[in-house]
Amino acid sequence: MEESKVINKYKLVIVGGSAGSLNALMQILPSLNALNAFALVIVLHRRSTDDMTLEELVKIKTITPVKLVEDKVKLEPGFIYVAPANYHLLFEADDRLALDISEKVNYSRPSIDVSFESAAQVYGSQLVGILLSGSNADGTEGLKYIQKLGGTIIVQDPKSADMPFMPNNAIANMTPDRILDIEGILDYITNINT
């Protein structure tokens, strides 16, 4: 007889943000416990000339292990991955990450739309997309696509965002599953797959 297995609903949580989102992330990360059987991917717009990479910043803010993103690195549950500057971040069907230096999308590389759409194609209903603060429209199309393919979408409450344009734009174009402030997002991520 086969034993019944616990099927975890979500395999991947992908977080996108632009201006003001680093601030939100820096509040979420220190309180984050071990990721319950899912991987967390962070895609933020940042000037590529900043001295400290986003990866390094994330590393010092959390006890959750951060895996260096290199071409075709395997996505494993329990780890955080940060999209490198100047590349689009994509997802392969065999749970590997792929990089792409093609044209900027929404004036951005990495583009949140590009990563959200690629993640949705691979993970479908096993995906949570979270959109944080920002002052451009990147992310909205990606969220719509995640929703279309059965994933769950969360938008930061514009009232709690340093730059409300990005979450407002998303909310104006779709109905997210949840609209949460920073504490609410932290709480949500903590309870995924429980």
Added chain:
Amino acid sequence: MIEDIELETLINDIYEYYGFDFGSYSRASLKRRVNRLYQLDGFTNFYEFLSKVRYDSDYYKRMIDEITVNVTEMFRDPHFYKIVRTEILPLLATKPFIRLWHAGCSTGEEVYSMAILLKEANLLHKSLIYATDINSKVLETAKKGIFPLRMMKEYSENYRESGGQEDFSSYYIANYGIAKFDDELASKMVFSQHNLVSDNSFNEFDFILCRNVLIYFDNDLQKRVINLFDESLATLGFLALGTKETIKYSISTTKYKQLEKEKVWRKVR
């Protein structure tokens, strides 16, 4: 958006009708490029798109131009060029003749960057840069050495960050929105079409650059290409990849010594 199965059909048909093998390309990126073209050209039916590719060879050429990624810049990743300037060129300088291969050179911005470094190291006269790409159209641009003038501010900053001390504008003549680079730089370049998927080694080199090309390939093809570079690299020669690429899944790393933290490997045996 096209489905995974449709992408596989397209890959098979391209191979069958034109002999070009996308089978070992990274699917995530290829799918995105094909979707972009599909939407750009206003297709709504996949089979319409497929038969256009099959029977209209001009459209097939357009498709190849559009789905191969041709984004590049001069002195991309200035830090890399600083390492070339300070650590690699001084070691190559002792050779009587320096052969370089820039694989996947696109429109040539990085080839001209390298020629500038060679010139400043007083090595250009005894160097030859073979610059290849799969796409013949971009090679035509590369040969001309003409780039948009509006990019020069950014390139000049990159140049300076890479340790450049000269007046960057002395390398080109500005005219009607274009910057035409000095013919002396191009005199040491040889451009030709080369397909990393199917073509073989064609010379022995002291320095091979292939930056941000392997990211579009799956691991099997990456192995093939790294081995092709290995066959083409002289002992004590250098191989440089993009900042997020690695040889470690493709070849025994005992043959190669990595320059600390850089995506540059020296063939030590």
